[in-house]
């Protein structure tokens with residue numbers, strides 16, 4: 001790894017057709033990586049909450065949703081400004097009930113037998129509509145008052161077009177127009193979203209999708225990503241997962257929907273090669289994998305181009 005890093009460091013940063021984005025949540029990480037990437041491909045809003053030490057539940061139960069909105073504006077503004085005009089894909093809250101109990105107010109979270117497939121993602125955002133609206137109001141302030149139009153908004157753990165439709169209606173009702181004021185997209189991290197992507201595109205309209213290979217693999221293979229006993233089966237390269245990804249990319253291309261990936265697999269050079277072959281638009285990687293993946297993508301794109309030229 002060290003040798004590879006040295007070789008990579010000695011080559012100049014090359015512009016790739018496939019965009020390389022970073023997975024980053026905090027301003028200090030974003031500052032470090034901003035010149036090396038084409039954008040931030042995944043900013044998990046839960047991490048902003050984590051740093052703030054108060055569970056969203058606390059704001060909701062104490063009638064302090066405006067404080068929640070202001071906290072989000074403050075923290076997101078810093079990151080959007082550092083990256084401007086490069087895009088920052090912000091994912092709406094994807095809080096699992098087992099994860100943030102130690103935050104103030106978190107102790108009142110319900111107990112679930114299977115939190116991984118429980119109350120989180122867009123289903124929870126829609127159940128707790130006031131909390132979702134508070135997030136949307138933060139986005140509106142950032143775009144309309146602060147001029148930070150590099151904000152892209154992404155919904156997690158989608159399983160149906162109806163969920164995306166409802167979320168889009170709520171966003172519109174808060175005075176923010178998806179597709180115009182913000183790029184609006186979804187995570188494809190459930191087999192349901194992958195298999196019904198065309199319905200989502202046709203019935204609702206989205207600007208982009210991002211594959212969450214962590215959950216997509218877990219749910220397609222029936223392998224608990226937190227269970228050490230089955231870790232060896234957690235394979236993002238499994239033909240079933242790759243078939244879903246390939247199919248979704250084809251459908252998205254047909255409809256002009258931008259495709260990206262933000263699961264851990266994107267940080268693996270072999271997986272990045274596969275994604276370039278499948279024609280993905282962007283790959284999000286961990287900060288320490290940016291250079292290696294950029295180099296791999298550059299090589300792969302050159303190879304594909306040369307193969308094509310040779311066939312002319």
Ligand code: PEP
Nearest residue numbers: 189212213214215262263
């Ligand atoms: C994923 O599922 O691949 C993903 C990026 O989301 P998270 O890891 O936050 O579940």
Ligand code: MG
Nearest residue numbers: 189212214215
């Ligand atoms: Mg996920």
